[in-house]
Amino acid sequence: MRALPVFVSFSFVLVAACGGGSLPTPGEHKLIDKTFAGQNKCNPKNADRPFIVEWDATDQSSFQALAASDVIFVRYQGCELKALDGCRDDSVKGSLGSYKPVEFTSGGVESIDIHDEGELYAKLPLGAASLSGRVQSGEKFHMEYYVSGTRTATRDKVYKGDLAKNPRCAEATHFVYAYNLGAFALASQSSLKAQVDGSYFGFKAGGKTGSTTNAEKRGGELSACKGESAKEVESCKVPIRLTLREIEGGSDPAASAASAPETDASLNLAGQLKATTDAEKKALGHLESANVKKQSRDGKGCLDELTQHDALDPRPAGLSTNPASGKNAGLRAECMMLAGQCEAGKAHFRKALAATKSGDMGPEHMDRVTDATAAQSCAGGNLSERDQYLRAMSDLTKGGLGVQSKTVAECQAAFDTFMKLRTTVKRKDASDSQVPEKPLTAMGATAPLCFAKAGDCGAALKAFKAINDAKGPDDAPKAKDDKMLRTQFDALVPICKGK
Incomplete structure (x- = not known):
């Protein structure tokens, strides 16, 4: 499994540029400017629940990886949204807030139609960078979306005083208070084919895909969003819309x-x-x-x-x-x-x-x-070293047994700590069951399994080999060659057999 980048792909800027493409005539400018949307088209106060139509699959997965343990902060000014991936404390995850478990919902597909620039800025402000020129030329767009669930932050408010110690938070103007999971698809109205069961993009279409419209922009798969099963399907659980809240001035009173x-x-x-x-x-x-x-x-x-x-x-x-x-x-x-x-x-x-x-x-x-x-x-x-050691073994065990999902990076950090401290941290006495008498034997299977269940069999085999190489005379016998090592590995980590 390819390791996620350090949010490089997510540290992008979503620009809903105020213009682009061919310039409108002076008359068109005046018409747009007279509308509320036109006068406020670059005002985040009027668009605090933007659809994130410009994200690709990498951006979506990176967002979810960060949201697994921390609230996400952004700079949202004018028509520009930038995620600040460094605005967090890696040593104390969730110290600035985190997200509650998903609250799943049920419902039908919703739709949005874009007929002019006013509707574009009002309904899809973060899509204006790529669509405004085409809308100015008279093109119209249709979008369908389905919300399968919502994750909400544990904090109603975040204060500037909370962020003051981290210089990477200096640009933050808002935090993502909540985000909707689901799927969406968007296309030009000129390319729409016949509806199937009320949807142009295959929502509830089952096998009827012959006349489904090809989407220019999409997140997840609308065709996967089918009633109660929607919450079980990963392609109907991608981030599609954010709820943003401004960061409060001053410090938290509590x-x-x-x-x-x-x-x-x-x-x-x-x-x-x-x-x-x-x-x-x-x-x-x-x-x-x-x-x-x-x-x-x-x-x-x-x-x-x-x-x-x-x-x-x-x-x-x-x-x-x-x-x-x-x-x-x-x-x-x-x-x-x-x-x-x-x-x-x-x-x-x-x-x-x-x-x-x-x-x-x-x-x-x-x-x-x-x-x-x-x-x-x-x-x-x-x-303390003892607490670090116990925490590392706990993380490897939870990841290896599937009690808690761990990323490859989390497994690696725990494994490195375990290997570093296994000879340093001693048992308090014979009854100290928290510290294993033979740590390499105790973690011989669960440590590689942590990597395997995180999706990286190569890292799992590497960890298994490191444990084997570190064994002493009091531990279980070493594998004498690569063939024996692989045989033992496949037996202990069957999900990586042959990989």
Whole structure:
């Protein structure tokens, strides 16, 4: 599988140029300028839900790869949209927000017709660069689209203060609050053939493709969008439309409270029963939002929600800062880990276990559970070597077993960390089950499988060979030659057999 470029293809500029092609006559200019669309044709405030008709398959896949862990920021000025792929924190994914799981929808095909420049700028502003000259010449266009689902950001707002530390965010004017998945097709009306089941481009046409119109621009395949099965078909789940929101000025009002350093005093705050019923309901909403953001690995957003929850409902039994609150304290601890506060998060999690599970777990068991949770949740560049090692093995295992999708780059980063630290990180004692006694044997299958399930059998074989070459006398026997190595590899990684 070809590795995705570092968003080079997506760092393109979508230009809805105000002109192009043959120049309109002065009379045509005046007619266009008198319309609302003409007067506002380069104003993003009037086009904050643009269709992305100029993206190719590489742009779409790169967008989705980034959106898997981070909110995407753009510069949207005039009629120009530029994605800022560097506006993110690779060490703490989701630190500026992330996207919730897809909310799938059902419906029919929708259509848009473009008869003049006013409609072009109003309905397809990002397509004007390539279509405006033809529209000026009198050509008309027809587009059909189907929305199979929507992904929405975990943040309603993003503030300039959130982006100030990253110079690659300096140009950002908007963030992608949501994006629609589905398929679309666009063609000149002069090339349209007869409709089949109400569609020119094969929507629900089944095998009736003889008279289907060939699209000049398309995203996905409309013919693949068939009722409930649409959400299972990748060609009906490509990004087709963005919902953009302007970045707010100043700093997030909740940021100072959420990012304050954790201390023993703050971890043991006790409140008074002051909340009204309405306040408790609002607090519950923030708690639910915190859980959603944790699932989306938006640690900072989760902490913001918990801070608001605790302010609205300060009863000790529910305070996320109080270890005795149990689940709420555990949620806060995991979100601290996701936000890059790994040691503080582990300490809070361990205190929560001690406060609520002492009758069920001994100290060593609590330590193991805390380490396992940290391996799943800790992010950032300040992890201890042990936490880095446990996180790497966890990522390889989740990718290898198919519990969580991993990219080739993510598998490689985890594998490099594992190989680097396997001789450095030692077991605390004989009962330390988190650190395997024979790491090369323990990861001998799951590490190559991580690469294989990410689609790169070549990298999987390379990892398998690296593990084989590193084996010592206490490990499982080495493969003596390439033929034996390949035989063992095919047996452990059957999806790469013969590849």
